Amino acid sequence: MSIQSLFTPRGVAVVGSTSEGKLGYELIRQIVRGGYRQVVAVNPKAQGAFDVSGYDAVAHIDRPIDLAVVVSPTPTVPAVLKDCGRAGVKAAVIITAGFSEVGNLAGEKELKRIADQYGIRFVGPNCAGIVNTRHRLFPTLETPPPAGGVSFIAQSGAVGGVLLAWAKEFGLGIAKFVSYGNAADIHEIELLEYLAADPETQVIALYIESVHDGRAFMRAVQACTRRKPVVVIKAGRTSSGQRATLSHTGSMAGSDAVYDAALQQCGAIRVHTIEELFDLCQAFLYLPPVSGRRVAIVTNSGGPGVLAADRAEEIGLDVAEPGPALKSRLSEFLPAYCALKNPIDLTVEGTEDGYRKTLTLALEEYDAVLALNIAPAYLDSVPLARGVGDAARSSAKPVLASFLPREIVADGIAVLQSYGLPTFATGERAATALAYMAAYQSTHQARKPTLPEIKPAPQRLPGDGQMLEPEALLWLQENGIPVPDFRFARSGQEAVGGGRAIGYPVVMKVVSPQILHKSDRGGVILDIQDDDAARAAFEAIRRAARGKDFRGAVIYPMIRDAQEVLLGLSRDPQFGPVVAFGMGGIHTEVWRDITFRVAPVDRAQAEEMIQEIKSFPLLQGVRGQPPRDLDALAGVLVSFSQLPFCYSDIGEIDLNPVFLFPKGLVVGDVRIIRATHLWPGEQQ
């Protein structure tokens, strides 16, 4: 696999000027300082730097070069790649910018063409380089980090740079780093596939603004999350953020809610800030997994303990008080003035032994412990750190330490590091990291079905124009989606027949390809009680449709006391078919109580969707309301989510409202929009 040549090259050529202050000069300095020796410089002057030899072409180098790192001016890059190709170089990191990100699509295509021709795989252009600490390889302009188990793939070089600098400052061990820039060749999916199998990578961090192929991305992430945690920042989650990613990478992001669903479906953990990304990488790399949400907070000062408890509870951790047995064991050695609630407050008198014993006992009862030490300058934090470290070492459960202020407790933090324990900037941030760990563990344990690839679906929707309501209802019915008994009427007489056949009271709705918002135009009449009313209603609807292409009216039974929900299908530009479920009616607009999944969903996922909307208690039955038929609903959601894989031209389907009864459900209204172009992946 030639991606391997990126990370473990036999030799590296830095192509670009090595005059002082130029990027080539800085790169060679960085590579040499990092300890990698098999490096040469290539530039027209054949100028070296830092005892590294210079050549005027890659083809003239007299030893094996597997990797070229290119910082030469934009117009020279194609020729450089050809030179590399002729010299048998297997991989390149093209740091040089000036390609698709500034509209130079042709230049970028040319790079890809040349690379393909010579069998070169490359990262970039417009990237910040790569790192492989195990190989002591640092061809990047960012801070060389210490070695360890986190690998970081970043669509933004600067975000990568921040994380690497923090890795050095706070001691986070990095295995591999790739800033993949414009991703003209190697992109995030291939890198994820590589890291899934990479034994040196224990935790994967990912910064993305867009992905190349939503479903392939999901499969690649899933391959990783089956073996190691994946922590993701997906930037561009607001409209201004998306506008910025568009100008930044030239790529269109899909809907943010769909990214949320997709990342959750493939078991990744989505965070929002670089600080969260960093904290969580620390937690996953250095701490054992957590098996539940019960946390004890052990502190030597009240206020920071309270703040950590507030945060912990707010994000769903369980800050339960110690049970009587634990309280009694703690009171055997802790002074009477220590609060034995949770937080357990050792007070400023807290000792090494107090921390050690308290943590050890708390770790028996709880799933994890937050160990806080907020020390005034006169207090020696080193013994307290030893107490925390000893307790952590003797347990298979995580201890999240926050010793602060950092400047004052630096010695204590160093001791914690010697135990392999990370420290967090504040107790609140430690609590946040723990909540994410717990969330990862619970989703990780849940079985994740693999999504099908998108293939051309065998059938097409009936007809070819806009589907009218009677046609759409018939089609839904044929596909196993329950619709109410209905009749189509083209005259007052037929309306009466329909009313009688269904049984009064009934509802009548206009059918016209030109009327979308039926009730706004007086095209919906409720609670029609008899033949006369049916005739009158039909006339009223015909009048309301005056000047429009009037086809008739559809007649339904009048439905009362149903809970209204909605089901939706749409196509995301990145992920293809997406299914939605939410509360119907007027409250959808205010509360946006709706949830999405990349389609199709299986039964377990459908149930998960139903249970995760906030209004779920309303469906279960509250305040004397009967519980609704959630079994039937889940079944319909599964069938509905499969429709785009049977019919190739589904663009959007809204079933809104769907009437949900204590027994069964029926569609109350349907709108179907045909797709005007193919799904991603449906290249027929």
Next chain:
Amino acid sequence: MSIQSLFTPRGVAVVGSTSEGKLGYELIRQIVRGGYRQVVAVNPKAQGAFDVSGYDAVAHIDRPIDLAVVVSPTPTVPAVLKDCGRAGVKAAVIITAGFSEVGNLAGEKELKRIADQYGIRFVGPNCAGIVNTRHRLFPTLETPPPAGGVSFIAQSGAVGGVLLAWAKEFGLGIAKFVSYGNAADIHEIELLEYLAADPETQVIALYIESVHDGRAFMRAVQACTRRKPVVVIKAGRTSSGQRATLSHTGSMAGSDAVYDAALQQCGAIRVHTIEELFDLCQAFLYLPPVSGRRVAIVTNSGGPGVLAADRAEEIGLDVAEPGPALKSRLSEFLPAYCALKNPIDLTVEGTEDGYRKTLTLALEEYDAVLALNIAPAYLDSVPLARGVGDAARSSAKPVLASFLPREIVADGIAVLQSYGLPTFATGERAATALAYMAAYQSTHQARKPTLPEIKPAPQRLPGDGQMLEPEALLWLQENGIPVPDFRFARSGQEAVGGGRAIGYPVVMKVVSPQILHKSDRGGVILDIQDDDAARAAFEAIRRAARGKDFRGAVIYPMIRDAQEVLLGLSRDPQFGPVVAFGMGGIHTEVWRDITFRVAPVDRAQAEEMIQEIKSFPLLQGVRGQPPRDLDALAGVLVSFSQLPFCYSDIGEIDLNPVFLFPKGLVVGDVRIIRATHLWPGEQQ
């Protein structure tokens, strides 16, 4: 004012052992290092330290001592205070712990008694000391901070210590600091009153877990916010946090939602984490006020720009694109590859001049600029900082800089500091600080009515037992709250009379002091259409109440198509009468769409309450629903909120539902609970 003696004493006595490693020793070291010379030590051995003289009693000191700082053992403190009193000491800081926080209430009362006897004002016990940088006075065990305009009052010494340490590390100027501990004498209210008028204090930071008197606290905060920003952490906002504050300070906190309302009503800004507190103090102290929410993000790297834009939009800032005029002016000097959207991306090629000109122009169009610089190690951030600094200096609008990674751009950050510009840990945190600044500005501009004190109300609720529905409705009506036409019936015959008088269809409800949940017991019958149905309904209700104290039934008109809202009154242990407004019906339970104010509210506040619930669009009329009578609603909310100031024994009132019509409103159900004890402040 003797609080002045705390901050500007003519002499300070440190009372406690000065043996090496003891707190007295550390304190004297800190005081001497800080530059304060008028300090002596007092302990039985008359031992000095660091060239400071020792005495065996305060009364034996031969120069004026205004302030005693006490770290002697708990049992000695009363005698120390007496000694101080005899020597004419005016103020004390009692750091020694072991009083009310560990249940020693008697000991704490004794301190207060002695202090009162001798006219000594004191901070503590169980506190971390005070700071007055202007006086170079650091009688505290926490980190001495640099001098500046932020004063910090902290109920937690450790939280104080963290903020002071960060102040030193990141350069935040502190005027005064008080850790007030158990607040046996001086507490947060008096300190706020002092700081409101203190010319050296430009920004007030406050960490509280509880307050002494809610309304006096609000008045004190309001006195501050009329002149300077007040940033507050109120900890204990969850149940575990509250449990912790209870054990920490021994004081009961009120409801968190009421604190939220109270702080908003007196113009303070509530934040949740120490990091937010710190960031916002920086912003308020070093930046000019912001007059709106339009922000330009100027960056030299895409990813961090996107993250900042995401965060900014998410918290309500307006990240609008530059107008055509600004775009055209920017394109005159920026290279074509720079994205002129928002973020404005100068790319890694961004120059000093590029930052200077771009910021200068952006500051003309926007209310504020976030200036991001994320630099690889080879890039010199100093000129970029100069560009940012020059632009900020030439504008009266705020520039929030985030230069990172901190280790790499330390020189640039120093340059920003020389311009008086703070830097923020990330662009996201800068955006958060800006959003708070904008929120402060808009609430600061709004007129804040001063809350009335709580005095004994002149009247009492009618009767003395539980108020039944007919009685409660009459009372509401007398007090200007609209109720529906209703009749009380004690027999089937009276029920028919009531039904006829009101006009069918009607609703009938059981009246019994023993039936609270009327509909759960079959005590509510809807849509009664005629005399027979009325008779039958009365009998049904009588049967439903079998075995209970049945008094009769109340008869209302049947109401349809109203929007249900709720109004509530309750009494908070800290703030007294509180008024609530929210959406009624089943959705209240799911969505908790409810808002609170410390009562009473005026018209403007009532309108604010109505507009701030999330369901407000439903009240305005959406999807063909008519708009509701918000004018009438606001009027009723005002009258309702004044009731506790007329009737002394209102414990709780729930009006739920209140039926809100396109014209007018009526109460649909009422529940009144009498207060069994006095309001805070009502000591008759």
